[in-house]
Amino acid sequence: MPVLSTIAEAQRRRAMRVRTARVQHVEGPPPWHAPVRQLMRVPHPKQAAFVYDPIKRKMVRAGRRGGKTIGFATIAVEAFLEGRRVLYAVPTQEQIDRFWFECKRALAPGIAYGAVRKNETRHILEIPDTENRIKAKTAWDADTLRGDFADLLILDEFQLMNEDAWGVVGAPMMLDTNGDAVFGYTPPSFRTAGKSKAHDPRHASKMFKERSQDTSGRWQCYTFTSHDNPYLSREALGVSPK
Numbered sequence: 234m235p236v237l238s239t240i241a242e243a244q245r246r247r248a249m250r251v252r253t254a255r256v257q258h259v260e261g262p263p264p265w266h267a268p269v270r271q272l273m274r275v276p277h278p279k280q281a282a283f284v285y286d287p288i289k290r291k292m293v294r295a296g297r298r299g300g301k302t303i304g305f306a307t308i309a310v311e312a313f314l315e316g317r318r319v320l321y322a323v324p325t326q327e328q329i330d331r332f333w334f335e336c337k338r339a340l341a342p343g344i345a346y347g348a349v350r351k352n353e354t355r356h357i358l359e360i361p362d363t364e365n366r367i368k369a370k371t372a373w374d375a376d377t378l379r380g381d382f383a384d385l386l387i388l389d390e391f392q393l394m395n396e397d398a399w400g401v402v403g404a405p406m407m408l409d410t411n412g413d414a415v416f417g418y419t420p421p422s423f424r425t426a427g428k429s430k431a432h433d434p435r436h437a438s439k440m441f442k443e444r445s446q447d448t449s450g451r452w453q454c455y456t457f458t459s460h461d462n463p464y465l466s467r468e469a470l471g472v473s474p475k
Contacts, residue, residue, distance in 0.1 A: 265345075274307060277300060289414070290416075292440065293418070294438075301389070305321065310335075317385050318383045320386050321368070321387045322388055324394055326371060333356050374395035378402040394431065396436050416440070
């Protein structure tokens with residue numbers, strides 16, 4: 234796309250976001266927002282730490298069943314209610330199913346009200362005739378991430394993605410929106426090693442270590458284990474109840 238066309242498209246997107254924000258500011262939130270918030274899950278303390286942090290770049294390292302993806306769905310729905318455009322990308326269909334279930338469950342009042350349009354095939358929840366939407370898609374490298382834009386990008390199971398998903402496509406996607414990015418990963422294991430598309434299977438771990446030392450004020454890293462999720466069975470986790 235020519236440079237001038239790219240600039241014009243970026244300006245058009247910003248104008249639409251400004252108009253949406255002005256309408257909500259003047260008229261107040263739509264009536265279906267309140268029941269949506271009532272349906273949203275209450276995050277456990279480790280989830281709340283990253284869900285409600287307004288920092289531009291977040292990286293979450295979590296154990297299996299720790300609640301990472303549910304936390305990401307909460308972030309996505311909150312952003313959607315603010316009029317934002319959310320793209321959730323993950324290499325596995327299993328994670329899409331979990332994220333998609335949580336988002337459409339929370340937004341059910343908006344769907345019933347007729348304000349939110351749901352596309353089960355493309356995993357899209359959107360306000361018609363606006364750029365306000367949540368989209369979930371499978372992606373594992375730059376090529377499969379291309380073709381979308383967002384002002385909130387969530388890359389889940391990042392350890393299984395090729396490194397170029399963020400550097401070549403994700404980061405430039407944020408330039409015209411000054412958007413936010415969230416990364417989630419689980420430390421690699423022998424079980425997942427064969428599924429990874431990364432050149433370096435430890436690229437997410439190395440990025441987490443590097444960003445943990447960031448002093449720019451743009452990055453924050455969080456870590457928790459399956460044992461930090463109070464909704465899991467203590468007996469099944471092998472932990473004696475206190």
